[in-house]
Amino acid sequence: MPAGTTDSGLTRSVEDYLKAIYQLSHQGGFAATRDIAGLLDLAAPSVSGMVKRLSEMGLIEHVPYRGVQLTSQGRRAALRMIRRHRVLELYLTRHLGYDWDNVHGEAERLEHAVSDDLIERMAAALGDPRYDPHGDPIPTAAGEIEETELVSVAEAEPGTELELRQVGTQDPARLRYFAEQGLVPGVRVTVTDRQPFNGPTTVYLNAAATARVVGRELAQVLWCRKVLP
Amino acid sequence: MPAGTTDSGLTRSVEDYLKAIYQLSHQGGFAATRDIAGLLDLAAPSVSGMVKRLSEMGLIEHVPYRGVQLTSQGRRAALRMIRRHRVLELYLTRHLGYDWDNVHGEAERLEHAVSDDLIERMAAALGDPRYDPHGDPIPTAAGEIEETELVSVAEAEPGTELELRQVGTQDPARLRYFAEQGLVPGVRVTVTDRQPFNGPTTVYLNAAATARVVGRELAQVLWCRKVLP
DNA sequence: TTGCCATATTAGGTGGGACTAATGTAGCTT
DNA sequence: AAGCTACATTAGTCCCACCTAATATGGCAA
Numbered sequence: 001m002p003a004g005t006t007d008s009g010l011t012r013s014v015e016d017y018l019k020a021i022y023q024l025s026h027q028g029g030f031a032a033t034r035d036i037a038g039l040l041d042l043a044a045p046s047v048s049g050m051v052k053r054l055s056e057m058g059l060i061e062h063v064p065y066r067g068v069q070l071t072s073q074g075r076r077a078a079l080r081m082i083r084r085h086r087v088l089e090l091y092l093t094r095h096l097g098y099d100w101d102n103v104h105g106e107a108e109r110l111e112h113a114v115s116d117d118l119i120e121r122m123a124a125a126l127g128d129p130r131y132d133p134h135g136d137p138i139p140t141a142a143g144e145i146e147e148t149e150l151v152s153v154a155e156a157e158p159g160t161e162l163e164l165r166q167v168g169t170q171d172p173a174r175l176r177y178f179a180e181q182g183l184v185p186g187v188r189v190t191v192t193d194r195q196p197f198n199g200p201t202t203v204y205l206n207a208a209a210t211a212r213v214v215g216r217e218l219a220q221v222l223w224c225r226k227v228l229p
Numbered sequence: 230m231p232a233g234t235t236d237s238g239l240t241r242s243v244e245d246y247l248k249a250i251y252q253l254s255h256q257g258g259f260a261a262t263r264d265i266a267g268l269l270d271l272a273a274p275s276v277s278g279m280v281k282r283l284s285e286m287g288l289i290e291h292v293p294y295r296g297v298q299l300t301s302q303g304r305r306a307a308l309r310m311i312r313r314h315r316v317l318e319l320y321l322t323r324h325l326g327y328d329w330d331n332v333h334g335e336a337e338r339l340e341h342a343v344s345d346d347l348i349e350r351m352a353a354a355l356g357d358p359r360y361d362p363h364g365d366p367i368p369t370a371a372g373e374i375e376e377t378e379l380v381s382v383a384e385a386e387p388g389t390e391l392e393l394r395q396v397g398t399q400d401p402a403r404l405r406y407f408a409e410q411g412l413v414p415g416v417r418v419t420v421t422d423r424q425p426f427n428g429p430t431t432v433y434l435n436a437a438a439t440a441r442v443v444g445r446e447l448a449q450v451l452w453c454r455k456v457l458p
Numbered sequence: 459t460t461g462c463c464a465t466a467t468t469a470g471g472t473g474g475g476a477c478t479a480a481t482g483t484a485g486c487t488t
Numbered sequence: 489a490a491g492c493t494a495c496a497t498t499a500g501t502c503c504c505a506c507c508t509a510a511t512a513t514g515g516c517a518a
Contacts, residue, residue, distance in 0.1 A: 003476070004504070013505065033466060046506055048467050053504090065466060065513060095324070096350045106344055113342035115335055121325045233474070233505090242475065262496060275476055277497050282474085294483060294496060 030067025135185030259296025330404035364414030
């Protein structure tokens with residue numbers, strides 16, 4: 001493998017861009033330059049430059065002034081990085097005492113350095129897991145990822161019963177708060193009320209038999225599956 | 230931490246150079262440009278350039294046309310990398326099914342990416358180990374390293390009893406061969422014979438009660454402690 | 459339609475870290 | 489003392505990936 005590249009033959013930067021583009025465009029549509037720049041904390045012209053290189057490499061499709069989309073090759077590479085990241089997160093929490101609020105940064109750096117072999121060993125040690133500590137699905141080694149229809153607590157209708165599936169933030173403070181509140185993947189809640197004008201949602205924790213009031217910002221990152229009655 | 234740098238504030242390259250220089254100069258003397266280039270598989274002018282930067286950073290002392298030595302700051306950074314490398318090697322063999330002949334490369338890449346925190350968690354999970362799978366001493370987190378007087382099988386006098394302590398190669402094929410031969414750290418052997426003109430050494434494996442003939446090249450990397458009778 | 463604003467792109471520059479080709483130096487040999 | 493050789497250094501490029509400043513574009517509001 002050429003100098004400055006990782007196992008995949010891509011540079012760390014390229015791997016980061018692909019992950020970001022996946023995140024911004026996986027539910028259809030284009031990833032905008034500005035949004036990529038925001039996510040990776042870079043200046044917009046840096047992104048323009050990289051976009052050119054990535055599309056020359058055949059990893060993305062670029063429509064000037066509109067944005068970019070992954071090619072199937074780019075998507076494969078992105079999902080590979082996401083698998084690495086999520087397997088690492090789960091391994092670090094299960095085997096090395098990390099909490100769900102402090103694994104992200106560590107996994108972020110390791111994902112570029114580990115070999116595919118090591119990832120598969122970790123996955124095996126974890127029993128080929130399907131979800132990471134935040135409930136996000138782990139792509140298979142073959143590049144398949146589970147796509148589920150989820151609703152956020154912020155948009156669910158009062159009266160619905162929900163199973164919390166994914167917690168869509170990496171912010172340690174928010175994650176710690178969710179854990180304290182018992183709002184972790186797998187929990188079942190019933191939406192009992194929502195205040196008007198983007199107000200907070202009240203949910204009832206079925207098992208713990210207690211209620212929680214969740215502000216809109218937080219409610220928007222709690223992704224749930226509807227439980228049929 | 231600035232872009233392109235690791236946890237230590239140094240770049241990957243700098244970390245690699247420091248490790249190499251430590252290896253070449255830790256038993257006194259200077260590390261020559263050519264030897265550093267050889268160890269890192271670089272062209273000599275690349276090393277000259279980096280040497281300049283490293284000495285401006287205060288990590289090494291450079292005597293033109295003679296070579297370089299680590300400053301105490303450089304030594305500290307080098308030992309930190311060596312600790313990381315060896316803890317990783319041991320963790321990978323103990324917990325993830327790696328063998329002593331295939332851990333090196335993986336550790337080589339991970340050592341730049343892991344946080345100090347993760348290394349200490351791994352070390353704790355291993356019970357604060359003192360030696361890596363090849364018998365090399367693991368520096369403490371404080372930067373102390375055990376220095377032992379060792380003799381190689383190639384130079385030990387016939388008749389001496391030895392305890393094998395370190396296997397000084399990373400070559401997978403050689404390591405596999407040593408393992409097959411039962412020549413692993415901890416084993417006790419007695420030197421029974423050596424052929425003249427740099428010929429092979431014969432050692433007797435005390436516990437297994439069998440003899441092994443070891444050619445000079447291999448004998449030179451088997452480092453032992455003399456066992457007093 | 460025209461202007462304006464947000465966003466994107468191009469132009470030009472920087473630093474890290476590598477390379478090859480050319481030049482310099484130390485030290486052995488004669 | 490001279491010359492040869494091995495090694496080290498300098499000179500000059502290149503690539504990656506970032507930056508700021510300047511320019512272009514697309515789409516909305518007047």
